[in-house]
Amino acid sequence: MNTEHQLLGDERQGEATMVEQLSDKLTGKKLYVESYGCQMNFSDSEIVASIMAQAGFETTRNSEEADVILLNTCAIRDNAEQRVRNRLTQFQKDKRENPNKIIGVLGCMAERLKSQLLEEEKLVDLVAGPDAYRDLPNLVHEVGTGQKAVNVLLSREETYAEITPVRLDTNGVSAFISIMRGCDNMCSFCVVPFTRGRERSRDPESIVAEAHDLYNRGYREVTLLGQNVDSYRWNITKKNEIIDAEKETVNFAQLLEKVALVNPGLRIRFSTSHPKDMTDDVLHTMAKYENICEYIHLPVQSGNSDVLHRMNRGYTREWYFDRIDAIRRIMPDCAISTDIIAGFCGETEAEHQDTVSLMQAVKYDFAYMFFYSERPKTLAARKFEDDVPEVEKKRRLTEIIDVQMAHSLISNQKAVGKIHKVLVEGDSRRSSEHQCGRNTQNVMCVFPKKGNKSGDYVNVKVTECTAATLLGEIVE
Ligand code: 5AD
Numbered sequence: 260m261n262t263e264h265q266l267l268g269d270e271r272q273g274e275a276t277m278v279e280q281l282s283d284k285l286t287g288k289k290l291y292v293e294s295y296g297c298q299m300n301f302s303d304s305e306i307v308a309s310i311m312a313q314a315g316f317e318t319t320r321n322s323e324e325a326d327v328i329l330l331n332t333c334a335i336r337d338n339a340e341q342r343v344r345n346r347l348t349q350f351q352k353d354k355r356e357n358p359n360k361i362i363g364v365l366g367c368m369a370e371r372l373k374s375q376l377l378e379e380e381k382l383v384d385l386v387a388g389p390d391a392y393r394d395l396p397n398l399v400h401e402v403g404t405g406q407k408a409v410n411v412l413l414s415r416e417e418t419y420a421e422i423t424p425v426r427l428d429t430n431g432v433s434a435f436i437s438i439m440r441g442c443d444n445m446c447s448f449c450v451v452p453f454t455r456g457r458e459r460s461r462d463p464e465s466i467v468a469e470a471h472d473l474y475n476r477g478y479r480e481v482t483l484l485g486q487n488v489d490s491y492r493w494n495i496t497k498k499n500e501i502i503d504a505e506k507e508t509v510n511f512a513q514l515l516e517k518v519a520l521v522n523p524g525l526r527i528r529f530s531t532s533h534p535k536d537m538t539d540d541v542l543h544t545m546a547k548y549e550n551i552c553e554y555i556h557l558p559v560q561s562g563n564s565d566v567l568h569r570m571n572r573g574y575t576r577e578w579y580f581d582r583i584d585a586i587r588r589i590m591p592d593c594a595i596s597t598d599i600i601a602g603f604c605g606e607t608e609a610e611h612q613d614t615v616s617l618m619q620a621v622k623y624d625f626a627y628m629f630f631y632s633e634r635p636k637t638l639a640a641r642k643f644e645d646d647v648p649e650v651e652k653k654r655r656l657t658e659i660i661d662v663q664m665a666h667s668l669i670s671n672q673k674a675v676g677k678i679h680k681v682l683v684e685g686d687s688r689r690s691s692e693h694q695c696g697r698n699t700q701n702v703m704c705v706f707p708k709k710g711n712k713s714g715d716y717v718n719v720k721v722t723e724c725t726a727a728t729l730l731g732e733i734v735e
Pocket residue numbers: 335336448449450558560598599600629630631632633634
C-alpha cells in the first residue's frame with residue numbers, strides 16, 4: 260500500500276516539475292484564441308485560456324503578435340467547417356512570414372479531421388479534442404521540438420470542474436458556466452455525440468462556487484450551459500446507481516435553485532433544454548425565483564412526428580405541444596425560442612407544412628433555423644438518403660424564416676408600452692449616447708443613457724421595436 264502511494268506521489272511530483280519547467284519556457288508567450296459555433300465552445304475557450312495562463316501564456320486579441328494561434332472549431336454543419344478551413348489558410352500566410360508561429364485546431368473538428376489537417380493539408384501543427392485541453396501546454400512544447408502534436412482522446416470524467424475560466428471578450432456583466440459536457444442523445448442528424456463524447460455532469464459545489472465568484476467580481480448574469488441541461492444529474496452513475504447513498508442527488512431543477520440562491524441580484528439563464536426531458540419541476544423552480552429569467556430555448560427541429568422519429572428525438576408533435584402548454588400554464592410570460600431544421604432526409608412537403616403549422620401554433624419569440632447538412636458518421640448519414648434537393652431545402656428554409664420574422668415582430672410589438680427590467684450590458688453598438696441590455700425574455704433593449712453603469716438594473720419603458728430589438732427610455 261505504502262509503496263503504491265509513494266509511487267503515485269513521485270509520479271505527481273514528476274508531473275508538477277514538468278509543468279513548472281514548461282511554464283518557465285513558455286512564460287511571456289502570447290496566445291490568440293478564436294471560437295466558432297455554440298456557446299459551449301466560447302466557454303471552453305475560456306478554460307483553454309486558463310490552462311494556458313497557468314503555463315505562462317498571456318492572451319492577446321491580435322493574432323499577428325501571437326506565438327500560438329488556437330481555433331476552437333465547430334463541426335455541426337458543413338459551412339461551419341468551411342469557415343474554419345478558410346481561416347486556417349489565412350493563418351498559413353502569416354506562418355510563412357513567421358515559421359515559429361504554432362497553429363492549432365481545438366474542439367469539434369479535431370477528432371474528425373486530425374489526420375487530414377495535420378498530414379494531407381498541412382494546415383496545422385497541433386490538434387486537441389474537447390477533453391484534451393489540460394494537455395495543451397505539453398502539446399505546444401512537443402510542436403516546439405519539431406513534432407506534430409495530437410490528443411483527441413475523449414473522456415468519461417473530464418469536466419474541468421476546478422479550473423477558473425479566464426473570461427475572454429467579456430462585457431464584465433454576463434458569463435457562461437459550463438455544467439456538463441458531451442451528449443448521449445444521438446439525434447440522427449447530429450455530430451456532437453461523436454465529437455464531444457459521452458454526457459457527464461459537473462459537481463454542483465464547483466458550479467455554485469463559480470457563480471459566487473462571478474457575482475463577487477461584478478458579474479450579474481450567468482448562463483448555465485449543457486447540450487441537454489435537463490438530463491443534468493450529479494451523484495448517480497450511468498447505470499443509475501447512487502455513488503454515495505449518504506449524499507443527495509442533484510437534478511437540474513435543484514441545481515437551478517442552488518444557483519438562484521447565490522444572490523437575488525444574479526440573473527440565471529440556461530441552455531439547451533430538451534423537450535423529451537424538460538420537467539414541470541424545472542418550470543416551477545423558474546417561476547419561484549425572480550432572478551431565473553423567463554426564457555426557454557426548446558429546440559423542436561421538426562413539427563412532424565414521423566420526421567421526429569427519423570431524427571431520433573424521443574418525442575412526438577403532441578408531446579412537444581404538452582411541454583409548450585406546461586410552460587404557458589406555469590409561466591404565462593415566458594419567452595420561448597427554438598431550433599428548426601428544414602429538409603431533413605425524406606421530408607415531404609406535407610411534413611414540412613407540419614413544421615410551419617407547429618410554428619403558427621406556438622408563435623416562437625425567436626428561432627435559429629437551418630437547412631439539413633449531412634454529417635459524417637451520424638445515424639442519418641448511415642441510415643437515410645439526403646434526398647431533399649438543395650433548392651427545395653432552401654425554399655422550405657426561406658418559408659420558415661419568413662414565418663418566424665413575422666412572429667418575432669409580433670412578440671416584440673407586445674412588449675411596446677410596457678416597462679421592462681433590463682440589465683445594462685454596455686454602450687449600444689450603434690451609438691455611444693445609448694446603452695443596451697436584455698430584459699428577462701432575452702430581448703435586446705436600446706435606450707438613451709441616464710448615468711447608469713454596466714451591471715445596473717434599470718426599468719425601461721419600451722416605445723418602439725423591430726423584429727430583433729426593443730427601443731425605449733429609462734423610467735423610475
Ligand atoms: N444539419 C443542420 N442543422 C443541424 N443542427 C445540428 N445538426 C445539424 C445538421 N446536420 C442544428 C440543430 C441543433 C442546432 C444546434 O444545430 O437544430 O439544435
